[in-house]
Amino acid sequence: MSQPIDVIIIGAGPIGIACGLEAKKRNLNYLIIEKGPLVNSLYHYPTNMTFFSTSEKLEIDKIPFISNSPKPTKREALEYYRRIATSNNLHINLFEKVEKVEKQNNNYQITSSKSTYTCKNIIVATGFYDIPNKLNIVGEELTKVSHYYHDPHYYSGQNVAIVGASNSSVDAALEIFRKGGNVTMIVRGKEIGDRVKYWVRPDIVNRIEEGSIKAYFESELKEIRENEIDIATASGNLTLKNDFVLALTGYQPNFAFLNSMGITLSDKERKIPTYDSQNMETNQKGIYLAGVICGGLETHKWFIENSRIHAKMIMENIDTLHN
Structure with a gap:
């Protein structure tokens, strides 16, 4: 032996x-x-x-x-x-x-x-x-949903919802926006967090303020369907057109x-x-x-x-x- x-x-x-x-x-x-x-x-x-x-x-x-x-x-x-x-x-x-x-x-x-x-x-x-930390909502199992992000080119010309405001979420939002994607961020907190890379944070804040990237703060993704999503926001519930969801929730x-x-x-x-x-x-x-x-x-x-x-x-x- x-x-x-x-x-x-x-x-x-x-x-x-x-x-x-x-x-x-x-x-x-x-x-x-x-x-x-x-x-x-x-x-x-x-x-x-x-x-x-x-x-x-x-x-x-x-x-x-x-x-x-x-x-x-x-x-x-x-x-x-x-x-x-x-x-x-x-x-x-x-x-x-x-x-x-x-x-x-x-x-x-x-x-x-x-x-x-x-x-x-x-x-x-x-x-x-x-x-990945799951959202545990209806539609999370659809093929359009991913908990990982790789390359922005894939999302060019698409309506992309990004859940979260971590470094990975912010990087994905900026890259996809610059490759021609229509980006919506869904964030539980009141703002982009302080843990985001200090040289990137001003970029995402400015893109949100100018309207290039839409962000819903104090909001949650509630349901995912093939062509749309439901969001609960501080101002009420919304339904948005959607092609892909990146649930970058850690x-x-x-x-x-x-x-x-x-x-x-x-x-x-x-x-x-x-x-x-x-x-x-x-x-x-x-x-x-x-x-x-x-x-x-x-x-x-x-x-x-x-x-x-x-x-x-x-x-x-x-x-x-x-x-």
Whole structure:
């Protein structure tokens, strides 16, 4: 019988890659498993996205990230993380989904879509981008509705309703407007929020004020049909012609997966998982959390720049126990 792997890292995003680099430096036997392509979540970001953070804040393992502008693009980030993974010959299995984690004596057995593994430790670095926050309204299941936005050209000449006022919502609204789409924003709050990128916020505010983009504040989307939508506004209910709905209402971690491993919540209202802030180990011995997943529903609190340190914290703890 082969020896169990020292650590399996679930998720090959920037933080998962950082964990792999740290494991390699410590001569630990490791494997990174990713259900999609390398840096899967980042790959599914909007085509023209520019990061809020500057390139040096996205660096991992002190490897320089050189970008054309201070704030790198999605394309530059994909290139950066890919080159790190390939040049360091990291052990990564792509397009392999982890389906089950079971305790097996003092180890864990991981069953994936392609194989079965035994390991001593697990790091969950799966982020939060896979499960959208649903509106739970009539018509949300229609094909015209998407919880993800990619490219503005697709919506040229179309009546597009965008739900939300996050960075992704604002970027989509501006890009689609500039590609000839007729954009309507539906926003629960009273205004465009302060979390919107500071260099973008004046642009969206001005486009709304001049009427190029229509925005309904303190409003909710109530029903979606093939050719129209119903909105509840502060002034009453409206029915608008509509071709597409982008429900960019945020995302959340896979809590069912965490629960299946026996990981509890330290804060049930915000769904923050239980973990030791000194070494990132959960209430399940040998299972660690890294990256955005640590924040539960508060996905805006953890980023690459403030969670990349998790890799070193976790591997120091595993290395100590291993030796």
